[in-house]
Amino acid sequence: MSKPTSLYSVRVTLVEGTSPVTVAACPVCARTTAVPRYAIEGIEARIVVCEECGLGRFVPAPSADQIRDFYPDSYYGSTGRKFEGLVESLVRVVAARQARFLTRGLPDGARVLDVGCGRGVMLRAFADRGFEVHGTEVSAAATQGVDPRAILHITSRLADADLPEGTFDQIVLWHVFEHLPDPRETILEIRRLLKPGGKCVIAVPNFSSLQSRVTGAGWFHLDPPRHLYHFPVSALRRLFENNGLKCTSEHHFSLRQNPFGWVQSVLNCVFSLPRNGLYVLLHRSSSVEKPFSRPLRWLFRVAFILGMPVAVVLSVITAVIRQGATVTVVARRQERSPDAAQIS
């Protein structure tokens, strides 16, 4: 797998008419055949879809070194900020609202772990609510500007943080799980780290969503090559249930993720436009940087302003019919120990 020039603008194309290939056992259902679906520009691996559970993943899987290359320091933004001013403020307001929702019912002083905490937007929101907050992150550079109330663990694998069993009341993976190389190992470690009855909250893009199915190769939340796995919501639930976590609820609305995903995914379906151009425009670290030509910048801005209200309505409708572009699944640690050999 060679390193693409820009990790946001790589083209994705549908692979048509291919037959199933033999792959390593699926981490959800153990099936060893999958159908190639998407090819990624500049990358030898393809996204294949499990014939049984619908899990999407790269074949061949990237090495640890290749995965590290997917995350230049600039991916996280500098000094704890990632977006333009107004968008950054919105991100923080939404994070505070999410933190309220996620920690409902937790006792005062509960211990919360944010896996893949990045620049700590959620850690700050949790700390503001009075919880003892821990965060793990692969990159020390990513954690610049993290709230000093948080206890940080810099590690590439959750298991390597060496945290004691039964430590946490709640573990959150907020749009992180799809970036991790071994989802089954991670779920087993989460179960080990949770107190009995402790809560796990995982938000991921929903590979079985209407947005994913309608926009196909243009789907913003495919985010290749950083997203190593693409979970249909049924496969995510199955992975939890097979490994000692009981799913208690599923939420399909995200103001932060879903409407923007509609606008950018539809723009991505217009092949002559740069992929994820609107995201790149909003993601620039200063207003001095001028990506794209002036007419193209205006086109993206107009699409954003006109598209977002429609996208919000679409996102509400798809949430009601449980087809949200991203999904948050809440699960609790079951007392019964998972059977390590069981994959049903």
Ligand SMILES: [Zn+2]
């Ligand atoms: Zn499978």
